[in-house]
Amino acid sequence: MDNSRYDRQSVFSKIGADGQLTLSRSRVVVIGVGALGTVIASELARAGVGFLRLIDRDYAELTNLQRQTLFDEADAAQGAPKALAAAEHLKKINSGIEIEPVVADFNVTNAEKLIRDVDLVLDGSDNAAARYLINDACRKLGKPWVYGGAIGSTGAVMSFLPDGACFRCLFPAAQNSGESCATVGVLNSLTAIAASMQVTDALKILLKSPALDRRYREFDIWNNSIDAIEVAQNPDCPCCAEGRFEFLNAPFTNNSVSLCGRDAYQVAGNGAVDLDALAEKLRAVGTVRHGEYTLVFEGAAANFTLFPDGRAIIKNVKSAQSALSLYSEYIGA
Numbered sequence: 001m002d003n004s005r006y007d008r009q010s011v012f013s014k015i016g017a018d019g020q021l022t023l024s025r026s027r028v029v030v031i032g033v034g035a036l037g038t039v040i041a042s043e044l045a046r047a048g049v050g051f052l053r054l055i056d057r058d059y060a061e062l063t064n065l066q067r068q069t070l071f072d073e074a075d076a077a078q079g080a081p082k083a084l085a086a087a088e089h090l091k092k093i094n095s096g097i098e099i100e101p102v103v104a105d106f107n108v109t110n111a112e113k114l115i116r117d118v119d120l121v122l123d124g125s126d127n128a129a130a131r132y133l134i135n136d137a138c139r140k141l142g143k144p145w146v147y148g149g150a151i152g153s154t155g156a157v158m159s160f161l162p163d164g165a166c167f168r169c170l171f172p173a174a175q176n177s178g179e180s181c182a183t184v185g186v187l188n189s190l191t192a193i194a195a196s197m198q199v200t201d202a203l204k205i206l207l208k209s210p211a212l213d214r215r216y217r218e219f220d221i222w223n224n225s226i227d228a229i230e231v232a233q234n235p236d237c238p239c240c241a242e243g244r245f246e247f248l249n250a251p252f253t254n255n256s257v258s259l260c261g262r263d264a265y266q267v268a269g270n271g272a273v274d275l276d277a278l279a280e281k282l283r284a285v286g287t288v289r290h291g292e293y294t295l296v297f298e299g300a301a302a303n304f305t306l307f308p309d310g311r312a313i314i315k316n317v318k319s320a321q322s323a324l325s326l327y328s329e330y331i332g333a
């Protein structure tokens with residue numbers, strides 16, 4: 001195939017033709033295809049990373065378009081699953097690589113399976129629970145991963161390799177500031193910078209470059225600060241020192257989880273749902289949009305998006321309990 005599209009990388013001496021070949025043989029998973037994940041996926045696809053798995057449980061909305069670079073107004077209007085919309089978009093940009101979209105919640109039931117066959121894991125998630133799970137799974141399977149975070153005007157990035165400190169060494173417990181991008185906002189220039197730093201780390205890891213910066217880097221692009229901190233391995237770390245993977249080994253609760261920064265909960269459900277049959281029933285009690293991949297329901301007392309695997313995102317609810325009751329009322333037990 002014509003590799004001239006990669007000229008600007010292969011003439012860059014730190015990559016070269018050999019490095020480009022390595023990238024073409026590399027396999028990367030991006031967990032979360034939102035503000036960080038769309039930029040990460042776009043840059044990795046354009047850079048010619050040979051295999052990309054894009055995992056996301058959510059669907060596109062108008063409020064995403066400010067910073068999530070792989071979706072357009074049509075995706076938002078349809079409520080297209082983000083993983084699929086991102087993959088469709090990227091296939092038009094680089095048809096020479098393999099892109100595998102996965103519309104699913106990344107959780108204890110699938111974490112190891114989804115990262116076992118890749119070289120590197122990129123964090124595009126928006127919550128601590130996902131990151132602790134990524135950390136456990138990567139450490140257990142000996143995979144490197146690149147953390148990224150962004151809120152307001154503050155971003156942070158760190159690469160975790162199997163032979164160094166892990167995410168739990170950096171943050172022994174989840175830090176709950178009570179803030180989210182929905183309440184304090186986030187700049188699109190920040191998410192692009194943080195994601196691009198993750199991608200730069202990713203290229204260095206894939207190419208085994210000694211230039212990789214293994215420090216924790218935190219920056220505030222509005223208040224003009226940048227810090228880099230060495231993170232030592234904690235000799236008492238349950239994950240990387242003791243090999244106890246508490247997040248990965250936690251029992252899966254077929255329950256509802258809050259989605260970051262939204263009055264929305266995800267309910268896992270009990271397996272596949274016949275969307276056609278359900279759409280017929282729901283039309284009696286509200287508006288149904290049954291797209292190619294999702295069923296969107298808007299009624300007087302409930303709003304949700306349902307996926308074929310039975311998973312639903314219930315909107316405008318304040319508690320896990322109300323999400324579960326609406327699920328059983330409208331979708332089934």
Ligand SMILES: [Zn+2]
Nearest residue numbers: 166169237240
């Ligand atoms: Zn650790």
